[in-house]
Amino acid sequence: MSLKTKNLEKHFDGVHAVDHLSIEIKPGVITGILGPNGSGKTTLINVISGIHPIDGGEIAIGSQTFSSIKRHEVPDFDITRTFQNVRVFEQMTVMDNLLVILSSRSVLTSLRQRATPKQLDRAQEVLKKVGLWEKRNSLASKLSYGQRKLLEVGRVLAMDKKINLFDEPFAGMFPEMVKRVSGILQNLKQCGKTIVLIEHNMQLIRELCDYVIVMDAGKLLAQGEPEKVLAQKNVIEAYLGE
Amino acid sequence: MDYIFHLTTLSSIFAILAIGLNLVMGYTGLLSVAHAAFYGIGAYASAILMRSQGMNFFVAMGLGVLLSMGVALLIGLVLSRFDGDYYALASLGFNVIVFGIMLNWEELTRGPLGIPGIGKPKLGDHTIFSNMEYFFFTLFFLIIIYLLARLITRSSFGRTLKGIREDETALQVFGYKTVYFKLAVFVIAAGMAAVAGSLYGSYITYIDPKTFIVMESIMIISMIILGGLANNRGAVIGATFFVLLPELLRFAGFPPDIAAHMRQIVYGVLLILLMMYRPQGLFGEYKL
Ligand SMILES: Nc1ncnc2c1ncn2[C@@H]1O[C@H](COP(=O)(O)OP(=O)(O)OP(=O)(O)O)[C@@H](O)[C@H]1O
Ligand SMILES: [Mg+2]
Numbered sequence: 001m002s003l004k005t006k007n008l009e010k011h012f013d014g015v016h017a018v019d020h021l022s023i024e025i026k027p028g029v030i031t032g033i034l035g036p037n038g039s040g041k042t043t044l045i046n047v048i049s050g051i052h053p054i055d056g057g058e059i060a061i062g063s064q065t066f067s068s069i070k071r072h073e074v075p076d077f078d079i080t081r082t083f084q085n086v087r088v089f090e091q092m093t094v095m096d097n098l099l100v101i102l103s104s105r106s107v108l109t110s111l112r113q114r115a116t117p118k119q120l121d122r123a124q125e126v127l128k129k130v131g132l133w134e135k136r137n138s139l140a141s142k143l144s145y146g147q148r149k150l151l152e153v154g155r156v157l158a159m160d161k162k163i164n165l166f167d168e169p170f171a172g173m174f175p176e177m178v179k180r181v182s183g184i185l186q187n188l189k190q191c192g193k194t195i196v197l198i199e200h201n202m203q204l205i206r207e208l209c210d211y212v213i214v215m216d217a218g219k220l221l222a223q224g225e226p227e228k229v230l231a232q233k234n235v236i237e238a239y240l241g242e
Numbered sequence: 243m244d245y246i247f248h249l250t251t252l253s254s255i256f257a258i259l260a261i262g263l264n265l266v267m268g269y270t271g272l273l274s275v276a277h278a279a280f281y282g283i284g285a286y287a288s289a290i291l292m293r294s295q296g297m298n299f300f301v302a303m304g305l306g307v308l309l310s311m312g313v314a315l316l317i318g319l320v321l322s323r324f325d326g327d328y329y330a331l332a333s334l335g336f337n338v339i340v341f342g343i344m345l346n347w348e349e350l351t352r353g354p355l356g357i358p359g360i361g362k363p364k365l366g367d368h369t370i371f372s373n374m375e376y377f378f379f380t381l382f383f384l385i386i387i388y389l390l391a392r393l394i395t396r397s398s399f400g401r402t403l404k405g406i407r408e409d410e411t412a413l414q415v416f417g418y419k420t421v422y423f424k425l426a427v428f429v430i431a432a433g434m435a436a437v438a439g440s441l442y443g444s445y446i447t448y449i450d451p452k453t454f455i456v457m458e459s460i461m462i463i464s465m466i467i468l469g470g471l472a473n474n475r476g477a478v479i480g481a482t483f484f485v486l487l488p489e490l491l492r493f494a495g496f497p498p499d500i501a502a503h504m505r506q507i508v509y510g511v512l513l514i515l516l517m518m519y520r521p522q523g524l525f526g527e528y529k530l
Contacts, residue, residue, distance in 0.1 A: 049415050050415065071415050072415075072417055072418055076417070087412040089412075091404070100404075103402065105419070110398035110402055111399040113398045114396060155416070
């Protein structure tokens, strides 16, 4: 399933955070999105995930196009995400953070259920993958920043969606955590998932991404293979100009 | 001894109120200042049905609960447009409206005169009359409500409520229609409050609008803050403490009428101290 934006617009009181942006996220590969601070990367995925309403243009998912997206429908479009400014459920245990992702979305069913064995197994599997199994009974608020970022990644794994949007997942992580998460991303790609990776670290972009999109002031500045794009004069200037 | 049963009966009634509101406020994080309204709807509905229709206590209570839940569904829909401070204010407005109706719809409620002579519950041929009997009767309902709350908070539904409290927007992005969950818990809590209302009316045998003012809602909020948000046991303990506090003051040697006045002040001071030093309450896991 492909994800496209067509002339997408989002502004905040005169700031064009996303400015007539038309891009395509290719299925089954890792697409890096980069650009200087404030270039609209986070806003782009906030709009795609229904956090902010669309101010203009459209989003195409598969064969359908949308000019508005409801948050709770995002998983129906086979999309899930992490948050740059960590948004785990702080005063819940690590385990409950995952179980809430795995449980029923229906009021009546969820009233009748606790965690099913299947959900518990899946939560365990995910927590082991992200390295938080030992922390399962801690409140998320007691985790270090890096561990909370791992929990964000864990929630994405638990959602098990086709299109996975990661907003600077590595920021604030120790090197072993970075290694773990980049392994997870490569693994997702092997499983045929689509991955969007917002990242400032060029080393990681080169290592992980098959394709990159560079944004500047809400607009598309460049796109293509990482090596070529990162060598482009306007891209270097955009970063140096910060 | 009779007086002790009187106090424990009142504690149990307030514990039922606190348990219900704790689901909304402690678990879901919605600061509802309308709980006394549902308490009042339950009390008035069952009092009126028992008096004018000669209805049996249990049937009247059941209908009171249904009415309260129905109203909660409508009000909950309106409240779902608000959050944070606005939610609190809007819910407070609703409590004021319900109070106004109780006060002014005189043909139905007798207005400020209140409704006297509310009947006592009957079990078969036996009327539950003495304070002791009424205490055990109330305790029975408290236990049922407590177990129900425990079932709810331990279910997946309960976990989702906490998720709403922690970050509703994030939860929505993971596919939850949070409005339904908020409505459901609001309606459940309103039903519980109506149970407390029926028990109260039939115990005291008299109700008037003053019992269901906004201040009463704030009192129930204080109970769960004291006991600890998102903790069912804390709600029971907080309610008991609040009911017993004036008695404790009397034991401490204050004359009864001064103790009654001091009560308000002590409640206020306690709340402020709690907010300063232990915002999660005595047994709570979560800070407002
Ligand atoms: N909720 C908001 N309200 C007002 N302005 C916003 C909001 N979110 C983003 N902006 C503005 O939109 C612009 C783009 O911000 P955005 O967070 O999308 O950038 P970014 O590319 O993710 O930056 P960074 O690399 O620092 O994360 C900035 O000027 C920012 O101040
Ligand atoms: Mg960002």
